[in-house]
Amino acid sequence: MKDMTDEEINQLPTILNILDQIAAEEEGLRNNARWSFLSNLGAEDKFEIFQESPDGPCVLKPTTSCFNSYFRGQTQYFNYCRPVLYRDEKKDKIERFIDRIRSSEFELLLQTHPFVKLVYEQGIGFKNYREDIWIQLNVNYLGLAQHYELETELLDFTSDKWVAAFFATCIKKKGKYLPIDEHEDKVRFGVVYRYTLPPENLLPSNENFNYKNNFSIIGLQPFKRPGEQKGFALQLDEGENLNHIHGIEKYLFRHDKLAAEIIFNRKNQGKDLFPFDELEELTLKIKTSKKISNNAFKLAFDKYPVIQMDEELVRSACIRKGYKFVNYPIVNFAKGIETTFLKNWKKEGENEFFSKIVYKPVYIPPDNTNYPSL
Secondary structure (H helix, E strand, O other): OOOOOHHHHHOOOOHHHHHHHHHHHHHHHHHOHHHHHHOOOOOOOOEEEEEOOOOOOEEEEEOOOOOOEEEEEEOOOOOOOOOHHHOOOOOOHHHHHHHHHHHHHHHHHHOOOHHHHHHHOOOEEEEEOOEEEEEOEOOOHHHHHHHOOOOOOEEEEEOOHHHHHHHHHEEEEOOEEEEOOOOOOOOOEEEEEEEEOOOHHHOOOOOOOOOOOOEEEOOOOOOHHHHHOOEEEEEOOOOOOHHHOOOEEEEEEEOOHHHHHHHHHHOHHHOOOOOOOOHHHHHHHHHHOOEEEHHHHHHHHHHOOOOOOOHHHHHHHHHHOOOEEEOOOOOOOOOOHHHHHHHHHHHHHHHHHHHOEEOOOOOOOHHHOOOOOO
């Protein structure tokens, strides 16, 4: 995109104009009988049990009134928009692999949390017409790593237009998000991306639409942040540019301090999107540690092998970068966390968690009789 003149920037809509446009489309869907089967009317701020793959665990997908559309807000538009893992072109392949190790360290940490072990891995139960069913839930470890600001190949998206608007109009200063001031911050315009996926059942089976198949649901996870942000993620390969991805639309808008303050306050000054939990401090330790656990190294190398290098070569290269290998985790949750979790879970956590979930029973005819499902 060429540099915009002052006149062109002044003619752009504000973020509030864009939100009005999206809200009008949502209202149209709700009032259109043809699309009523797609509506989540009455289930605002909930999470629906959704199976991403036939044989895999389920995810808790944010409900939305804007069907199959997902948003990403940025305070600035970049001609080359890519995940943070690939932004620093000065990083060599070992430095990027170390970022992969950090995400793996984070994954191994989460696997020890009682919410993961006792709820997500063991599953949750629901009444499905005649019988109880047990549903295993997926923990999106890489998506969580992205939300806690580790460097990954993911770009954050959300099903909530207000969440996207917050990140499009609020800038991080000294660790806190504040409304952008176009004069003080010297940023004149931003962008809201919209990624639209066509419903699979409406696509011609013989036509290739070239949509990326690595768009994933993060949704409600064992830690609150992705759920509050109605999180989804788009994975890009090295060299890919979000601006050129099929299904992406761009809405440029001019920054306006008053509009930014309205959005900032609507999201409770960002407090709703960043509820405090113990992961913040632990993730910071992972990001700054010069130690590498052998288990994290093994997990990372199995997932992301380094081209033309075996394990020993990669290990030696990490050591030359100043890292030390150890036989223990870099970080751990506090002692007694399982006892504390179970106490809070039984007291109020379980009811709070299940109150957010929408489950639509599926009718299975008795004796395998071929009746239509409800």
